[in-house]
Amino acid sequence: GAVVSQHPSWVICKSGTSVKIECRSLDFQATTMFWYRQFPKQSLMLMATSNEGSKATYEQGVEKDKFLINHASLTLSTLTVTSAHPEDSSFYICSAQVALAGSEQFFGPGTRLTVL
């Protein structure tokens, strides 16, 4: 199956700093990428949908100025957590799929962010 990678796999940062997480589709071109957030022992919560070359669509309650998403190429999307605070600590997961209708979403391994 198709492979999606995320980098870094974990990151610890100080409160007030910004952190960038990369999501890459390694062997296919992903026209759409999704960013999810997962709290401990809870389900995945969709944050935003990112289409290549256009602005991301954010879910209600997700601050677009706080979570900056860029999908500049068909194989790379980035999520930047700006001015991170301890409450932003979470597991961030991306998924990617091609434009074909009904295509499968492939998930990255996730990035654990800890804000001190």
Add this chain to the structure above:
Amino acid sequence: AQRVTQPEKLLSVFKGAPVELKCNYSYSGSPELFWYVQYSRQRLQLLLRHISRESIKGFTADLNKGETSFHLKKPFAQEEDSAMYYCALRDRGNTPLVFGKGTRLSVIA
């Protein structure tokens, strides 16, 4: 609004016993239904989708539109089936997935 309900947070069964992981959904249209599995320290991966009507690793799931359910079943549980299972739905096309809260399956030897 789209909603996926998995009533059981944890399900423990003995090896060789039948397994049924429940999933109910709320959606006004004709959604696609999926089961995803997450083994320990691994990424989320697709297990089944209702349009495929196939059996993967001995698991099957039938979409019941009348009961709005998509329960996951396996006649004989194996220890390697121990994992977190998520039911999900999406509208037709490439819309985002909506996940249930997940059920942790523990198969006891």
